[in-house]
Amino acid sequence: MRVDVITIFPEYLAPLGVSLIGKAADRGLLDIRAHDLRDWTHDVHRTVDDTPYGGGPGMVMKPEPWGEALDAVLADVPPESPELPPTLVVPTPSGRPFTQAKAAQLAESPWLIFACGRYEGIDRRVIDAAAERMAVEELSIGDYVLAGGEVAVLVMVEAIGRLLPGVLGNAESARDDSFAAGAMESLLEGPAYTKPAEWRGRTVPEILTSGNHGAIARWRREQAFARTAAHRPELLARLDPAALDKRDRLA
Numbered sequence: 525m526r527v528d529v530i531t532i533f534p535e536y537l538a539p540l541g542v543s544l545i546g547k548a549a550d551r552g553l554l555d556i557r558a559h560d561l562r563d564w565t566h567d568v569h570r571t572v573d574d575t576p577y578g579g580g581p582g583m584v585m586k587p588e589p590w591g592e593a594l595d596a597v598l599a600d601v602p603p604e605s606p607e608l609p610p611t612l613v614v615p616t617p618s619g620r621p622f623t624q625a626k627a628a629q630l631a632e633s634p635w636l637i638f639a640c641g642r643y644e645g646i647d648r649r650v651i652d653a654a655a656e657r658m659a660v661e662e663l664s665i666g667d668y669v670l671a672g673g674e675v676a677v678l679v680m681v682e683a684i685g686r687l688l689p690g691v692l693g694n695a696e697s698a699r700d701d702s703f704a705a706g707a708m709e710s711l712l713e714g715p716a717y718t719k720p721a722e723w724r725g726r727t728v729p730e731i732l733t734s735g736n737h738g739a740i741a742r743w744r745r746e747q748a749f750a751r752t753a754a755h756r757p758e759l760l761a762r763l764d765p766a767a768l769d770k771r772d773r774l775a
């Protein structure tokens with residue numbers, strides 16, 4: 525997968541060179557490129573923003589630098605997807621929710637371009653113009669306002685990148701099995717334990733060392749159900765009762 529990120533703070537994307545995503549990039553599973561939006565300004569102050577038409581607080585990102593930046597990125601077509609246009613992903617508080625399902629959908633794309641907005645946002649005409657030549661996804665990672673899209677890009681690239689074949693080791697990839705409790709589209713993950721068996725006077729639930737794998741699976745589902753009911757009751761409404769029964773039969 526090719527990933528281009530356009531931002532006025534390219535150094536903010538440095539963490540993508542570390543750990544899981546960094547190793548995937550080193551292995552050629554991801555080709556991540558950060559671009560400084562100011563490279564497409566032509567004034568001495570390298571201006572990227574201006575006051576909003578209609579008045580109001582803050583500044584809006586000017587369309588010209590974005591238009592030229594997207595032209596330049598699109599002109600550099602990756603060999604692995606000459607025919608498929610990229611998807612432009614714009615992190616924004618006013619976007620549709622970025623969910624595990626959306627991450628899985630975006631993980632199918634051969635080429636993602638992330639546009640990092642700042643200030644009060646990017647001139648709407650940039651998004652409208654882009655939508656005429658590629659798919660555009662305006663996505664929110666949560667109901668809060670950040671200073672810019674860069675942090676949201678780190679979140680999205682990690683959530684998407686870990687789904688790409690070969691990025692996760694076998695152990696972790698089993699976690700996303702659709703029947704495994706904790707797969708976000710169903711139940712929250714219950715408690716986890718490892719050695720030592722006793723730590724500062726606290727022991728591990730006996731069921732987990734019973735060797736009774738059916739009982740352990742049931743206990744884990746009960747724990748996940750209880751945690752979901754306590755922290756995210758609205759997710760229970762989305763649970764398919766048939767699948768729940770199926771899980772019991774699978775145990």
Ligand SMILES: COC(=O)COc1cccc(COC(=O)c2cn[nH]c2)c1
Pocket residue numbers: 614615616617640641642643644645646647651662663664665666667668669670671672673674676
């Ligand atoms: C068309 O899109 C834009 O103009 C985007 O503009 C902005 C402006 C300020 C901040 C951001 C970053 O995104 C978030 O704050 C965000 C994403 N998820 N939850 C919070 C983006």
